[in-house]
Amino acid sequence: MEVSNTTDLRRILLAVTETSPLPALWRAVVEYLADTHVELITIYISDDRWHRAASLPFTREISRIGRRNVDFTPERAEQVNRDIVDRMRNQLQRLTDEAELQFVFEVLSEHQAAQIHDLVNVEQDVLIAPSILKDWPIYTELTRLNCPILLVDTEE
Amino acid sequence: MPDIREYTPELAVPAARLRRACEPLTSSVSLDDEKRDEATYLGQQRAVESLRFGIQIDREGYNVFVLGPVGSNRHELVQRLTEAQASEKGAPDDWCYVNNFSNPERPRALRFPPGQAAEFRDKMHSLIEEIRLAIPAVFEEDEYRNQRKSLEAETQKAVEEQLRRIEQRAKKEGIAVLQTPTGYVLAPLRDGKVIDDEEFEKLPTKKKKSIHAAIQKLSEELEARVESLPRLRKQHHERIRSLDREITSHAVSMLLEELKADYRELPNVVRYLDDVQKDVVENAQEFRQEGGPAIPFLRQDSSAVLASYEVNLVVSNESGKRAPVVYEPNPSYPNLIGKIEHRAEMGALLTDFRMVRVGALHQANGGYLILDVHRVLGRPFVWEALKQALFERQVRIESPAEALGFVSTTTLKPEPIPLDVKVIMIGERWLYYVLSNYDNEFSSLFKVAADFDDYLARSAENVQAFSQLIDHRIQFRELLPFAATAVAKVIEQRARRAEDSERLSMDIRSLDDLLIQSDYWARKRNAARVSVEDVVEAIKRRDHRLSRVEERVVDAIRRETLLIDTSGTCVGQVNGLAVVGLGDYRFGHPVRITATTRLGTGDLVDIEREVELGGAIHSKGVMILSAALSARYAPEIPLSLHGSVVFEQSYGGVDGDSASVAELCALLSSISGVPVRQSIACTGSVNQLGRVQAVGGVNEKIEGFYEICKQRGLDGSHGVVIPRDNVKHLMLAEEVVDSVRKGEFAVYATQHIDEAIEILTGEMAGDRDANNEFPEGSVNRKVEDQLVRYARKRKLFLEAANGGEQHD
Numbered sequence: 001m002e003v004s005n006t007t008d009l010r011r012i013l014l015a016v017t018e019t020s021p022l023p024a025l026w027r028a029v030v031e032y033l034a035d036t037h038v039e040l041i042t043i044y045i046s047d048d049r050w051h052r053a054a055s056l057p058f059t060r061e062i063s064r065i066g067r068r069n070v071d072f073t074p075e076r077a078e079q080v081n082r083d084i085v086d087r088m089r090n091q092l093q094r095l096t097d098e099a100e101l102q103f104v105f106e107v108l109s110e111h112q113a114a115q116i117h118d119l120v121n122v123e124q125d126v127l128i129a130p131s132i133l134k135d136w137p138i139y140t141e142l143t144r145l146n147c148p149i150l151l152v153d154t155e156e
Numbered sequence: 157m158p159d160i161r162e163y164t165p166e167l168a169v170p171a172a173r174l175r176r177a178c179e180p181l182t183s184s185v186s187l188d189d190e191k192r193d194e195a196t197y198l199g200q201q202r203a204v205e206s207l208r209f210g211i212q213i214d215r216e217g218y219n220v221f222v223l224g225p226v227g228s229n230r231h232e233l234v235q236r237l238t239e240a241q242a243s244e245k246g247a248p249d250d251w252c253y254v255n256n257f258s259n260p261e262r263p264r265a266l267r268f269p270p271g272q273a274a275e276f277r278d279k280m281h282s283l284i285e286e287i288r289l290a291i292p293a294v295f296e297e298d299e300y301r302n303q304r305k306s307l308e309a310e311t312q313k314a315v316e317e318q319l320r321r322i323e324q325r326a327k328k329e330g331i332a333v334l335q336t337p338t339g340y341v342l343a344p345l346r347d348g349k350v351i352d353d354e355e356f357e358k359l360p361t362k363k364k365k366s367i368h369a370a371i372q373k374l375s376e377e378l379e380a381r382v383e384s385l386p387r388l389r390k391q392h393h394e395r396i397r398s399l400d401r402e403i404t405s406h407a408v409s410m411l412l413e414e415l416k417a418d419y420r421e422l423p424n425v426v427r428y429l430d431d432v433q434k435d436v437v438e439n440a441q442e443f444r445q446e447g448g449p450a451i452p453f454l455r456q457d458s459s460a461v462l463a464s465y466e467v468n469l470v471v472s473n474e475s476g477k478r479a480p481v482v483y484e485p486n487p488s489y490p491n492l493i494g495k496i497e498h499r500a501e502m503g504a505l506l507t508d509f510r511m512v513r514v515g516a517l518h519q520a521n522g523g524y525l526i527l528d529v530h531r532v533l534g535r536p537f538v539w540e541a542l543k544q545a546l547f548e549r550q551v552r553i554e555s556p557a558e559a560l561g562f563v564s565t566t567t568l569k570p571e572p573i574p575l576d577v578k579v580i581m582i583g584e585r586w587l588y589y590v591l592s593n594y595d596n597e598f599s600s601l602f603k604v605a606a607d608f609d610d611y612l613a614r615s616a617e618n619v620q621a622f623s624q625l626i627d628h629r630i631q632f633r634e635l636l637p638f639a640a641t642a643v644a645k646v647i648e649q650r651a652r653r654a655e656d657s658e659r660l661s662m663d664i665r666s667l668d669d670l671l672i673q674s675d676y677w678a679r680k681r682n683a684a685r686v687s688v689e690d691v692v693e694a695i696k697r698r699d700h701r702l703s704r705v706e707e708r709v710v711d712a713i714r715r716e717t718l719l720i721d722t723s724g725t726c727v728g729q730v731n732g733l734a735v736v737g738l739g740d741y742r743f744g745h746p747v748r749i750t751a752t753t754r755l756g757t758g759d760l761v762d763i764e765r766e767v768e769l770g771g772a773i774h775s776k777g778v779m780i781l782s783a784a785l786s787a788r789y790a791p792e793i794p795l796s797l798h799g800s801v802v803f804e805q806s807y808g809g810v811d812g813d814s815a816s817v818a819e820l821c822a823l824l825s826s827i828s829g830v831p832v833r834q835s836i837a838c839t840g841s842v843n844q845l846g847r848v849q850a851v852g853g854v855n856e857k858i859e860g861f862y863e864i865c866k867q868r869g870l871d872g873s874h875g876v877v878i879p880r881d882n883v884k885h886l887m888l889a890e891e892v893v894d895s896v897r898k899g900e901f902a903v904y905a906t907q908h909i910d911e912a913i914e915i916l917t918g919e920m921a922g923d924r925d926a927n928n929e930f931p932e933g934s935v936n937r938k939v940e941d942q943l944v945r946y947a948r949k950r951k952l953f954l955e956a957a958n959g960g961e962q963h964d
Binding site: 050052062063087135 | 332334336337338339340341342343344348349350351352353354356368371375378379382385386
């Protein structure tokens, strides 16, 4: 875990992924919320596995309620991705509403990793990210940022 | 024509016998309870004894039918006697209707000792409030949360385990298991990353085939595992429900145990509380809901669930009090049997056990129910329902339409309540006799008849007792005290109302009316006491209020529109007397009766009957005349007469035989040619032997003729012939009595038609002598001679018609 001195903290960057449970990350965010002037920027990092899986002609989606399997098409992949993003945004909205906090929600795909530099360019920022991100290619980009990174183990 | 009073002095009724006065009576003494009871029951000893018997005997079918005329104070007496008996019985049990959880369409009836049902209702209300708070609280407790969390974790673990096994196997095969919001996707991996179609195409064919095969196999396995997940979830829900039941049951049983202990002597109540406990546990979810449902009509409101534990208290008695005495003035079906109300909701009519309403039978259960017979019989279905309840000894609340099978929709069938009630029905005599004759079940259910008397014998002892009854009524009605002379006048009026100088009317309603109206006139003159003048004023004013029609009749006679002669003589014409009844008021007036006779074949025509204006009794009277004529005057010859009798200027119906003396006199006058005095009127019925018999309304009849004669000027020739048997009924107005005393008017009492004919004609009627002949010149001789002449002429006619052949 790499953490900076938080006394001059201005912004919190929260990196979230589809598979990282939000509550654990949010607890880490709350610890930094002593100063209400802190800004919260949430970066949702979506991987392209849905699209890759959907590009295969034989991929099927097996229904949870059984016997309703359908082809997993690019359109379906797009919809699944969109649903996941929406769900994440709504969860965050609820949490920030409770904390009376404004937040910005950005979506980055893996191949847009370089754009993260545009968001993180201040030394007083801190980046909170799930530990699983360490295994992702984008983590290389994150380590090049000028801000400290707090990796949170989201496995409970 | 000799003076009538000189000719028949023994027939004139002395003035002293025309009205039996009452000596002034001491009154206005406050009555103690015993005296008041005696006064109240005066003259009704038979009815009171029957009522006491009927009320006290505790056997099936011994309900009471109180017979008696309206106004005989039946209700007050019945109420008083039943309340006295009810005081000796304790208060009956209370009843509630509660929900039947296993079959809500059949609400259960719960019985409680008196005074305890209301307490039970309140305890149930408090209990439900406590449960409403206790159940959500128990679900908020850490113990419950931990147990539930543990169950959820176990289930989750089981589900994840299913998936984890697949994922592990997939990983070995180089396949990723991706979770979408609705399912799973299997995709090939390369370097831990899902590959796309371009990368896949670059793979060797063998590899591609192995990936295909692996995905196919994993899909099948995944599908099999997915299909097992609902069973896991179902098991989970069952375990959660079981936990909820356990938690709720524990919480509820703690609250209910105390209540069950309170009612351990009432097994039905304890059983009901067991059902409540079971139902609360089953519906625990409803107690956990806060606020109303999101879509009210899609889900049952929790308040409705709470309402199902309410108690509908239908009969509540107070411990230590007497048995109920209920008088139901409007015994309609719902008021007597009860009803099931409905409420409109979303266009449908709904009901439940809380809307069961009981009737008078329930309220009187364990006590006495007083009903008016004519009201019971006049309201649809009530009589049958009452009999059914008494036969079954239980009250079953159902709508009449349902009882008759006209309704097919489902409605409530509340559990019947056992019935132990004494029904006392009050009605007029004819209703009792009609029911006795035409309803076979009546005598099985109403075995006791309490027959109220209309009259009281006017003995000295009874008169004194009646004065106490008057005192009681004065106190009851809170009237001014009555002077002794006023009380005496009231008693005289009671005899007048009874149409009998030897009896007193027991119509308490009309007695109260006279007392109240006398009190009014006394107060009007600011008197502290009601005087005899006030009583006279009350009678006079009442008569005046009701006498419009009487005045019209008198006026018509005065103006000679209605032809009535009060002087001179006339053959075949007699002043009869009629009585008109207009509600509670009656008056008499003279009616001209004429008769014509000629040679005929023995026919006597009653014109009233011919035109269907005569009643059966009147026709019977006229037929008796024909028989009387034949038997008396033509026993051995054919009655060769054609006679007709008619009430002149009578345009309405005529009934009764009270004019038969007058009709016979008119006939005899017509046959004999002897004229009849028009200054005398006549009333009375006659039998075939010429015996004059009593009739009704004699006072009104005499007064009616007196009024006409008075207007034309009384000269001593005027009077009325009445049956001797009616003398005891005379209670004439004091004005008439005074007039008789002065010799201006007379009342003659006759026992035989001969006496009447002598008074009316002033001639001797005549008795048969040793040769069986009437005296020469007597009226009867003239009648007989004429009838013999008719017979001979008829014989001659018949001989001529048959060519001179002789006939006997």
